[in-house]
Amino acid sequence: MNSIVIVCDTLRRDHCGPYHHGRPLDRVTGDAQQPWVVPTPNMDRLAEKGIVFDHAYCGSTPCMPARRDIYTGRYEFLERGWGPLEEDDLDLPRQISGPPNRSLTEQLREGNPVSYFITDHFHMWEQGAGNYHMGYTGFEFVRGHEADAWRTDPVEFPCPDSERGTKLERHFRNVHLTRKSEADYFAAQIFTKAAEWLEANHTHDNFYLHLDCFDPHEPWDPPEEYVKMFDPRGYDVERFIPQAPYDEWRKHMTEDQLKHVQACYAANVVLVDKWLGKLLDKMDELDLWRNTMLIFTTDHGTYNGDLGRTGKLQTHQYDAVSHIPFIVAYPHGGQGTRRQQLAQLVDIYPTVLRAAGKRCPDDRHGLDLTPVLENEHARFREYAISGMFGKSVTITDGRWALHQSPVADNQPLNWYGTCLAKFIPYDLGPYRDGRREVFDCASWPTPTWLSDKADDPGELVNLADRERGQLAKIRQALKETLTRLHAPSEQLERLGLAD
Structure with a gap:
């Protein structure tokens, strides 16, 4: 079976039609959002072809840690933060296509499927990550997005x-010199190139195509006609803010400015959806739905007024960040259905390997989704976890969510692996016995938080003091989950779960 994985960066679940069902945003996630309906007809079209997971959650955050979850099938945040693939990582494209740096003829002769990577996500090449493309048979990098040092x-x-x-200045120089029409926008290029690759390569057996589309990640500068769908002023505003601060928004913006930021984000989602249609059209034209599994998801969401914040990081992995869209078009059934099982990004790894006819290595944290795709009643994981290295850890059963803060000194904490913390810095000690001690790592200044998302989907009320029995139950579940995953034992200590 062929596999296509599409990761759109920073895509909020409530902006996707299969989840908002045509309702205005403020009726989906609360009055921090605007009364707009965000049209995503191609995501709706994909949902009709596939299976929509209502309870999918990210794992490691932010951007590159989430990708290492996908590429290795293991939660990175338990062992280290933002960094490259390492020599002993059994990365997904290499598991599919075999050792790199060989001819395509040799690869195919050995029975290894073709893998291909198309992205405009420059962090894949940037110092501090920089090597996520190396295991593929081939790849294409669309230049110029965000802080890509290009023109x-x-x-x-x-x-x-x-x-x-700022580094974001690079983006505006790049697009000024290269953007002539809507077809030159980054999402347009990604899905156009993917359609072209399918046209030329769809006869390969069990191919794996991975698309990493940086939109709708900021900067938010979609075509003005898209912005006017939500704010009639378009870009004729007193202050254009293409990248909202990762902070409490009232410290930086007026309500009117926040509304324009929200309009630009929604417009960027609409742009992504439009060009996703180009790929879906090619799937229709080539009749690829009959033998191709397509997974559509994101690395995480973002705060967009929720909890008084914009941007990512800053605080716990509340629902606006952790609860993600996840849709799987599966050739062997389930079209137009939904699943209630808890899916996570680490599950992509074993699921794609099974589709490619490859064995999944041992000690992976991800679970093969195939039984769930084939049977809506299949048993799966009881809890999903997420977090950022050295910060709080979130666990949820889909209704209750615990955001467990570390103890006061956040120790002991170790960084596992040979790489250094270059992009998001940590104070690391010398390398000894496969790890580096982490010094002076401050966690979020937010207390341990317990939410009942059935009654409080925006997670505005902390029930940790009121629901002591539920708190104890889910804390025990977190302890047992970390133990079952063979997380470093000091994670239990720093989280106050060792006793």
Whole structure:
């Protein structure tokens, strides 16, 4: 069976039609959102072809840790933070296509499927990560998004005043020099190139195509006609904010400015959805639904006014960040249905390997979704976990969510692996016995939090003091889950779960 995996960065679940069902945003996730309906007809179209998971959650955050979850089938945040693949990582494309740096003829002769990677996510190449493309048979990198150090032409170019002198300035120079029409927007290029690759390569047996689309990650600068769907002013505003601060929004913006930021984000989602349709059209044209599994998801969501915040990080993995869209089109049934089992990004690894006819290595944290795809009543995991290295850890059964904060000194804590913390810095000690001690790691300044998402989907009320019995139950579940996953034992100590 062929496999296609599509990861759209920072895609909020409530902006996707298969989850909002045509309802305005403020009726889906609360009055922090605007009364807009975000049209995503192609995501709806994909849902009709596939299986929608109502309880899918990210694992490691933010961007690159989530990708290592996908590439290795293991939760990275339990062992280290943002970094590259390491020599002993059994990365997914290499498990499918065999050792890299060989001819395609040799690879196919050995019975290894073709794998291909298309992305505009420059962090895949940036120092501090930089090698996630290496296991594929082939890859294509669309240049210029966000802080990609690409064009240096000494020209005048439009750029928001807030971004002059920052790395994001690179984005506006790049697009000024290269963007001539909507087809030049990054999401458009990604899905167009994917459709072209399918046209040329669809006769390969059991191929694996991985798309990593950086949109709708900021900067949010979609075509103005899309912005006007939500804010009639378009870009004719006093202050254009292409990247909302990762902070309490009232410290940086007025309510009117927040509304425009929300409009730009929603417009970017609509842009992504439109060009997703180009790939779905090609799937229809080539009749690939009969022998191709397609997984559509994101790495995490983002705060967009929720809990008084914009951006990621800052605090616990509340629902706006951790609860993600996850849709699987499966050739052998389930079209137009939904699943209530708890899915996570680590599950992509064993599921794709099974589709490719490859054995899944031992000691993976992910679970093969195939039984759930084939049987809506199949037993699966009881709890999903997520977190950022050295911060709080979240566990949920789909209704109750516990965000467990560390003890006061957040020790002991170790960074496992040979890489250094280059992109998101940590104070690391010398490398000894496969790890580095982490010093002076501050966690989020937010107390342990217990939410009942059935009554409080926005997780506004902390029930940790009121629901002592439920708190004890889910804390025990977190302890047992970490033990079953063979998480480093010091994780239990720093989280106050060792006793």
